[in-house]
Amino acid sequence: MVLLLLRLFWTFFLIGLFGFGGGYAMISMIQSEIVNRYHWLSTGEFTDIVAISQSTPGPIGINSATYVGYCSVVNAGYSHAWGVAGSAVATFAVVLPSFILMLIISRFLLRYYKHPAVEHTFSGLRPAVVGLLAAAALLLMNEENFGSWSQSPWQFSVSILLFAFAFISQHVYKMSPIRIIVLCGLAGLVLM
Amino acid sequence: MFEMFFTFMRIGLFTIGGGYAMIPLIEEQVVRRKAWVSAEELIDLIAVAQSCPGIFAVNISIFIGYRRRGTLGALACTLGAVLPSFIIILAIALVFRQFRDNEIVERIFRGIRPAVVALIAAPVFRMAKSAKVNRYNVWIPVVAAIAIWLLGVSPIYVIMLAGIGGYVYGQYIKE
Numbered sequence: 172m173v174l175l176l177l178r179l180f181w182t183f184f185l186i187g188l189f190g191f192g193g194g195y196a197m198i199s200m201i202q203s204e205i206v207n208r209y210h211w212l213s214t215g216e217f218t219d220i221v222a223i224s225q226s227t228p229g230p231i232g233i234n235s236a237t238y239v240g241y242c243s244v245v246n247a248g249y250s251h252a253w254g255v256a257g258s259a260v261a262t263f264a265v266v267l268p269s270f271i272l273m274l275i276i277s278r279f280l281l282r283y284y285k286h287p288a289v290e291h292t293f294s295g296l297r298p299a300v301v302g303l304l305a306a307a308a309l310l311l312m313n314e315e316n317f318g319s320w321s322q323s324p325w326q327f328s329v330s331i332l333l334f335a336f337a338f339i340s341q342h343v344y345k346m347s348p349i350r351i352i353v354l355c356g357l358a359g360l361v362l363m
Numbered sequence: 364m365f366e367m368f369f370t371f372m373r374i375g376l377f378t379i380g381g382g383y384a385m386i387p388l389i390e391e392q393v394v395r396r397k398a399w400v401s402a403e404e405l406i407d408l409i410a411v412a413q414s415c416p417g418i419f420a421v422n423i424s425i426f427i428g429y430r431r432r433g434t435l436g437a438l439a440c441t442l443g444a445v446l447p448s449f450i451i452i453l454a455i456a457l458v459f460r461q462f463r464d465n466e467i468v469e470r471i472f473r474g475i476r477p478a479v480v481a482l483i484a485a486p487v488f489r490m491a492k493s494a495k496v497n498r499y500n501v502w503i504p505v506v507a508a509i510a511i512w513l514l515g516v517s518p519i520y521v522i523m524l525a526g527i528g529g530y531v532y533g534q535y536i537k538e
Binding site: 185190196215225245258287288293295304307308310311315336348354358 | 412420421495524
């Protein structure tokens with residue numbers, strides 16, 4: 172148990188430390204560490220967490236740390252109380268690097284943030300974060316989220332349509348994510 | 364101190380859909396209502412908080428808290444920003460797991476999942492624009508995505524390598 176909590180702490184500490192580019196980029200780290208490496212959650216569960224994080228108040232990074240912390244402990248067979256401890260550990264760990272870094276920066280480094288060395292570093296970092304985000308989306312395009320043509324052609328086709336609908340309404344029409352999630356949830360209820 | 368805690372609690376509570384939705388709220392509360400920082404200062408803080416790792420909203424609250432009251436102030440603001448989501452998500456986690464296998468919930472989430480994938484895919488293009496991706500550096504996101512997606516490389520290494528690469532290129536090769 173203690174080992175699992177320590178691992179959770181360390182994993183989320185790293186996610187907080189290297190989480191450049193905000194919540195969405197963090198999602199790709201959570202996915203690769205929590206789902207693909209440690210198998211604390213299934214891909215389906217992970218996608219549900221993202222949906223819940225996006226439609227509830229608060230930063231996505233905090234929401235997903237809290238949720239993942241709880242679920243990984245309970246999935247490992249421990250009680251709800253330990254699950255609450257897990258979510259507290261993960262949330263604390265994801266915030267801690269920010270806290271340390273921000274204090275150092277506000278104290279000493281605020282005037283250096285326009286320094287060429289910093290700008291050069293970010294000229295490599297920024298495009299890479301875009302790649303991170305693309306990888307997160309590509310990794311989620313799988314059977315667990317879309318179903319498969321051979322098992323259920325109907326579910327697969329509806330999934331593709333909903334994906335296209337959500338993408339266009341967000342990218343072109345800037346519809347709010349909550350509205351998209353609610354509409355697609357209703358479509359799922361009626362059609363699948 | 365309590366005022367700072369509650370102000371950031373309100374900001375945390377009313378932001379749905381991630382950090383950037385918070386900016387107008389922070390502006391209204393912190394600049395116009397309480398005048399804790401000036402509008403120009405806030406723009407600088409946003410630029411720094413964006414380029415630092417971690418959760419944007421948390422970074423901003425630490426900055427403003429520290430400006431006002433030092434480390435304790437930073438602590439009060441961070442707690443305020445984090446606590447509402449923590450409690451709400453914990454409540455949802457406790458309840459949702461019992462309903463997850465329910466037939467109706469399952470159908471709803473079967474519809475939601477493809478939409479979530481689209482919601483993650485859509486900002487890729489928006490971010491590419493703001494990260495100034497052009498035909499000379501477009502290989503960076505492409506290689507990063509392929510390394511993570513097909514080769515299973517951890518994003519942490521990708522970030523480290525990209526930062527070091529950018530630094531070395533800018534300092535020693537371009538000059």
